[in-house]
Amino acid sequence: MTDKKPGFFQRLFGTQPAPEPIPAPPETRPEPPAEPVTPPEPVLPTPEPDSVPEVPITPDAIPDVPEPEAEPEDLPPPGPPETTPDYVEEIEQRAATGLDSTPIIPAPETAAPQQGWFQRLASGLKRSSDNLTTSITSVFTKRKLDAATLDELEDVLIQADLGVDTAMAIAETLRRDRFDRDVSGEDVRAVLSAEVEKVLGPVARPLAIDARKKPFVILMIGVNGSGKTTTIGKLAQKFAAEGKSVMLAAGDTFRAAAIEQLQVWGQRTGAPVISRPAGADASGLAFDAVTQARAEGRDVLIIDTAGRLQNRDELMDELEKVIRVIKKVDPEAPHATLLTLDATTGQNALRQVEIFGQRAGVTGLVMTKLDGTARGGILVAIARKFGLPVHFIGVGEGIADLEPFAARDFARAIAGFERPR
Ligand SMILES: Nc1nc2c(ncn2[C@@H]2O[C@H](COP(=O)(O)OP(=O)(O)OP(=O)(O)O)[C@@H](O)[C@H]2O)c(=O)[nH]1
Numbered sequence: 001m002t003d004k005k006p007g008f009f010q011r012l013f014g015t016q017p018a019p020e021p022i023p024a025p026p027e028t029r030p031e032p033p034a035e036p037v038t039p040p041e042p043v044l045p046t047p048e049p050d051s052v053p054e055v056p057i058t059p060d061a062i063p064d065v066p067e068p069e070a071e072p073e074d075l076p077p078p079g080p081p082e083t084t085p086d087y088v089e090e091i092e093q094r095a096a097t098g099l100d101s102t103p104i105i106p107a108p109e110t111a112a113p114q115q116g117w118f119q120r121l122a123s124g125l126k127r128s129s130d131n132l133t134t135s136i137t138s139v140f141t142k143r144k145l146d147a148a149t150l151d152e153l154e155d156v157l158i159q160a161d162l163g164v165d166t167a168m169a170i171a172e173t174l175r176r177d178r179f180d181r182d183v184s185g186e187d188v189r190a191v192l193s194a195e196v197e198k199v200l201g202p203v204a205r206p207l208a209i210d211a212r213k214k215p216f217v218i219l220m221i222g223v224n225g226s227g228k229t230t231t232i233g234k235l236a237q238k239f240a241a242e243g244k245s246v247m248l249a250a251g252d253t254f255r256a257a258a259i260e261q262l263q264v265w266g267q268r269t270g271a272p273v274i275s276r277p278a279g280a281d282a283s284g285l286a287f288d289a290v291t292q293a294r295a296e297g298r299d300v301l302i303i304d305t306a307g308r309l310q311n312r313d314e315l316m317d318e319l320e321k322v323i324r325v326i327k328k329v330d331p332e333a334p335h336a337t338l339l340t341l342d343a344t345t346g347q348n349a350l351r352q353v354e355i356f357g358q359r360a361g362v363t364g365l366v367m368t369k370l371d372g373t374a375r376g377g378i379l380v381a382i383a384r385k386f387g388l389p390v391h392f393i394g395v396g397e398g399i400a401d402l403e404p405f406a407a408r409d410f411a412r413a414i415a416g417f418e419r420p421r
Contacts, residue, residue, distance in 0.1 A: 124395025224307030
């Protein structure tokens with residue numbers, strides 16, 4: 001370590017100067033943050049409980065906040081929390097502790113980084129496409145297409161999780177165009193691919209980061225182990241590569257391991273991570289993170305949350321509270337609420353979309369682990385039923401194994417074609 005360490009933002013962004021903090025009256029502008037004397041810890045210091053009254057939020061939003069009437073003389077000046085000078089000073093000092101000074105940890109290599117995306121997608125979807133093509137081939141043993149074959153095909157497609165409507169639509173197209181005529185497995189796969197593309201086309205929408213929102217707040221939600229934290233790491237990498245300044249918030253305060261996992265992704269991608277010790281209040285952490293990201297002028301803040309089953313009411317209540325508290329800092333946030341869906345869960349994913357959608361206002365989907373299942377067809381059933389945007393799909397654990405969702409590529413790959421069209 002050198003005698004004179006570069007400042008926090010220099011270390012974070014190279015020579016890029018720090019964005020202006022949110023404006024505050026000159027007399028209330030906080031002092032610039034001091035350089036840390038001791039080597040910084042990767043975990044942000046947790047505010048002592050008695051520092052919480054400096055945060056002007058309503059007592060029902062964060063349980064740690066005492067009743068306002070208990071110490072009226074200590075109340076912060078009126079105004080939105082993010083403009084409270086003490087609070088801004090506190091979060092800037094936290095930023096100055098230099099979370100990013102730990103060495104960058106290389107991300108796990110993707111299985112075959114030299115492959116193009118379609119090849120990775122096709123090999124990721126191989127189990128699903130093998131399942132479909134084998135079943136289709138076994139159905140089309142006769143030369144002429146007849147009613148019994150079409151019924152069998154419908155069953156096969158439903159068993160592959162594509163959904164009843166899509167299965168019927170594919171069978172109907174074949175009935176209309178090819179009934180009593182010769183038809184091969186290849187012909188059927190072409191119809192399957194076209195029909196899947198028709199369903200997925202309208203939902204394949206990129207995640208647009210509105211540069212006017214600083215930060216653009218992304219809340220990542222989903223059931224346990226669905227791939228939230230991994231997806232956050234992959235997204236942080238993508239945004240950083242686009243030149244965006246990213247901050248991460250370790251909102252899965254239930255598990256120390258989840259906090260550490262996000263910190264590792266933060267170190268890999270150069271994004272500072274806001275965290276509190278395990279067991280801390282998740283909504284309080286979210287409040288701090290949005291406030292700090294705003295004060296630092298960050299482009300993107302991605303907030304992790306604890307995994308929760310959609311049928312655990314009290315955990316869904318907690319998620320609603322996290323969202324309410326985020327809105328106290330920015331009423332428009334979260335600007336994107338992304339539900340991660342583990343493709344291996346099959347039909348249960350439909351229920352997850354429904355309940356998380358009702359409780360948390362899901363704005364888009366990320367389907368992970370398409371490489372680990374023969375049930376990738378579930379994405380088609382979800383798209384047809386809910387019409388929610390699908391922003392990304394994951395086909396592996398590597399940092400490059402997350403890609404914007406492209407309907408045609410997905411349709412071709414799941415139908416077993418080896419090349420994009
Ligand atoms: N094969 C494969 N594994 C993935 C993918 N995405 C995530 N994983 C793995 O799935 C496991 C769980 O991922 P996490 O990111 O920890 O999931 P989480 O939703 O944050 O988990 P909780 O914090 O327990 O709710 C990890 O081992 C990841 O490496 C993917 O697209 N493909």
